[in-house]
Amino acid sequence: MSEYIIEMNHIRKEFPGIVANDDITLQLRKGEIHALLGENGAGKSTLMSVLFGLYQPEAGEIKKDGQVVKINNPNDATALGIGMVHQHFKLIDVFTVLDNIILGAETTGALGFLKKKEAREKVLALSEKYGLKVDVDAKVEDITVGMQQRVEILKMLYRDNEILIFDEPTAVLTPQEIDELMAIMKGFAKEGKSILFITHKLNEIMAVSDRVTVLRKGKYIGTVNTKDTNKQELSNMMVGRPVQLELDKKDATPGEVVLKVEGLTVPSKIHKNNAVNDVSFEVRAGEILCIAGIDGNGQTELIYGLTGLEKATAGTITLCGKDISKASIRERALSGMSHIPEDRHKHGLVLSYTLEQNMVLQKYKEPRFQNHGFIKFGEVRQYAEKLIKDYDVRSGQGPVTVARAMSGGNQQKAIIARELDREEPLLVAVQPTRGLDVGAIEHIHNQIVAERDKGHAVLLVSLELEEVMGLSDRILVIYEGEIVGEVDPKQTTPEELGLYMSGAKRQGKGVE
C-alpha cells in the first residue's frame, strides 16, 4: 500500500501560447485535507481538469494507490472514486434533491423502473451520518445555496467517492455555514476520505487543512505542512513577493455628508416585494461605508437605484447637496459619482471596444476628447496611455487591445483606473475585488484607502467578509432589502456580522 492515495507526478499541460501546468506534483495522503492554493490563472483548475479526465497531460503520470492509472474522461475518474463539488453547482433546478443526487447513478429494477425507495434510504442514511441536513423532496430551486452545496456533497457520497475535491466551496456561504462546512470536511477526513480543497482564502486553509500545495503561474512552488507555516508565508509563496495582508490604514476622519439616501425603495424584478425597502443612510467625505450582506439581499438593486440604472419608486438621494433622485445616469455621474460596477462584463466594459475606447466611456463627450462631435483620437490615445501607465494596466497591445482579450484582473484594473481618475467626491465600488487574486486585491484596497484619504466618500458593497472587516470604517448590514444593523468593524466579530447577515439578529428600525 502506497503512502499516497492519489499522486500526480510531473504533470505538464500546454495550451496554445501558454504552459498552464509546468512540472506539477501533487500528492494526496489517505485521510488528509490537502489545500491547493494559487492565484487565478495559477493552474489549479487545469490540474483538477487533468485529474478529472477532462484534459490529457502532455507529460507526467497519475497514480492511484501506487498504481499508474489513465484517466481519459470523467467516467474513469468517477470509477476511481474521485468526486468533485464544483464552484458553480451542477444541479437541475426543477428536480428534487433526491432526483439530483441519484441522477447519473440511478439504480433500476428489471423493467428499468427507478428504485427510488432504496435510493432515498441511502441518501437519508448518509445525510444522518455526516450531519448533512437536506430536504430530499424539495426542489433545488427552493432551497438555500448552503443546502444546494450539501446536495452536491451528498452526490459524491452517494457514489461512494473516496477522494473529494472541493472547488472554492466557501465563496457563496455565510460565516456560520462556512464553519459547518469545515466541520463536515474534518469529519470526512476522520472517516478516511481524502480531500482536495481548492481555495485562495488563507484563513480557511489554516483552519482546516493538513498540508498545502502552492502553485504560481503554472509552476509548482512547494508543499508545506499547515502547522509549520503561517498566512504570511503562504501568501508570499502564492504571489511570489512579500504581500501586505493587513491593510495599513489610518483612522477615518469623516467630513461633511457627501451622499444622503432617504427611504430609498427599489422594486424587484424577480418577486413582487421590493428588492430594496425604505433604506436610509449617509456617507461622509473621508470614510469608507460598507454595505455587507449575503448575495441577493438587495445590494445590486440598491446600487442600481442609486446610480440610476434602475428607477427607484420612492425615496430621495442627495449628492453633494443636490437632489439627484430624478436625475439621469449621466447627470448623476457628472454631479460627483464614480461607479465601479458589480459586473465588469455587463456594465463595466464594452468588451468589443478597445481598451482606449473603454477608458473614455463616460468622458468621450468632454471638449478634451471631441471637437464638434468628432473624436480626437490622439487625445484619447494619450489619455489611455497615461491611465495604463499610472494604474499598471497590462494588455497585449496596449491602448488598442480589445477589452475581451484582456485578463479579468486587468479588465478590473482598467475600470478602476477609469473611475478613480475621474476624481469624483463619491466613489461607489461594488465588489471591486471579485475574482481577483491576492496581489491585485492588495493593490485595489490600497487605492480605495488612498481615495478615502484624499477626502472622497466611498460606498463599498462587498460579499467578502475579510474585505468588509478590513477595509471599511463603518458597516451597514443589508438583509432582504432592509438595513438590519450598523456596526463598527473595530468592535464587531465575523460571527456577529454573520448573525445580522442571516437575518437572525437585527437592530431596531430607524438605524442611521
Add this chain to the structure above:
Amino acid sequence: MPGKDPFTGKLKWYKSEGAVAVYSALISILIGMAVGAVIVIIVGMAKANISTKGIWEGIRLVFLGVFSTGRDSAGNLTFGFNGVNIGNMLFRATPLIMTGLAVAVAFKTGLFNIGAAGQYLMGTMGTLSVGLWLGNSGCPKGIAWLCAFLTGVLLGALWGSIPGIFKAFLNINEVITCIMTNWIAANLVTWWFDAHDVFKNSAEGGKVGYIIPLKNVGVVTPKLLMDKLFAGSQANGGFWIAILIAVAMYIMMTKTTFGYELRACGANRHAAKYAGINDKRNIILSMAIAGALAAAGASLYYLSGNTEFYWSTYQKLPAEGFNGIPVALLAANHPIGVIFSGVFMSMLNISGIQLKYLTAYNEYIADIIIAVIVYLSAFSMLFKTVLSKRIKHDTGNVNAEPVPADDDSPPESLDELVSEVAEAVEIAETVAKKGGEE
C-alpha cells in the same frame, strides 16, 4: 475592410478583422457562383434546346455577364468593355447600396432592420409626390429635386423610427414591428396613389397603373459624368451620391461621438447605459437613420427620371428592401464594404439579363445565385469565426485566458454565433420566399 480604422489592432493588414471579413465574403461569393454554375449545367443537360456549347456559354455569362458585348457574326459570345452593362450595373446598385447601409447601420447599433422595404416605399411615395407636384408648379427644377429627395428621406426616417420607438420604450422586438410596418407602408402607399389621380400616368396608353416618371416634369438627378463614362446606360449621379452617403456613414460610425454611442449601444446596451448614454434615444435615432437611408435609395432610384413605379403595391414589397440584408451581411456591416457588395449584387442581376437575352436560359438563374449567396452570407459569420481563430492561433494570443475552466467567453460567443446564424438563416428563408413570390 483593411483600412485606416483608428481603432484597428496591430495585426498585419492581411490578418486584420476587416481582411477576414473580406475573405469570408469572398468565400460566400465563390461558393454561390460555383453553385450557380452547377445549376447552369444541370438545367442545360435537362433541357433539350441547350447544347454543351450553350452550357459553357451560360457558365461564362454567370461569371462575366457584365462584360458581355453580345455575339459576333459567327454567333460566338464576345466579351469586352460594355459601357451600357456597367452603367446599368451601377444604376441598379444605387438603391441596393442604400438599403444595405440601412441594414448595416442599424445592425451596428444591435438592431435588425428588416423594415427597409417599407422605408423604401415611404421614400418612393414622398419623392414621387413632391417631385411631380413641384415639377408641375414651375418651381426651379433644382429646388424641386432637393425637396423631392428630402421629403422621401424624411418620410423614411419617420417610418424607420416607429419600430425604434417601440423597441426603446416597450422593448418590442424590432423584427416584428418592421414586418408590420412594411405591410402598412405597402397599403398606405397604394391608398395614397389610388386617391390621387394626378400622379397616375394617364397620358401614355396602358400606363395608368404606373406613376408618371419624373423625367416628364424634368425633376431628374444630373448625370455627373456618368453619361460620358457609360454612354447609353441608365447610370446617373445618384451612384456618386450613394457613395458619398456611404462614406459619410463610415465617418459617422467610426469618427464621431455619435457613432461611438451608437456602437456602444449595439455592442453592450448595459454598459452604454452605465456610461450615461441615452440608449433609448440612440435606438430611435439609429432606426430613423436606417429608414432615411433606405428611403434615400428609393428617392435616388426614382429621381433617375425614367424609372416607373407600379403604384398598386399592397400585395408586394420592393425586393430592394430585402436585398439590403445580404448586401449588408456580405459587407460584414461595413459602410464602405456595402458599396462593393451592392455593386456585386447588381452585377449578378445584369448577368441574369444577359443570360436571358443571349441564351436559352432565363434570368432566374441569377436569382438562384443571389439566393445561395444570401444563405451563405449568413454563414460568412461562421467562416469569419473559423478564419479569425486560425489567425489567432498563428499569432499566439498570449492574452487570452489559458484556463478554459475559468473562461466562459468562447461558449458565450459560440451561442451568440449560433443564434445569429439561426436568425440570419431564418431571414434568408424569408427573403428567398419573397423572391419566389415575385
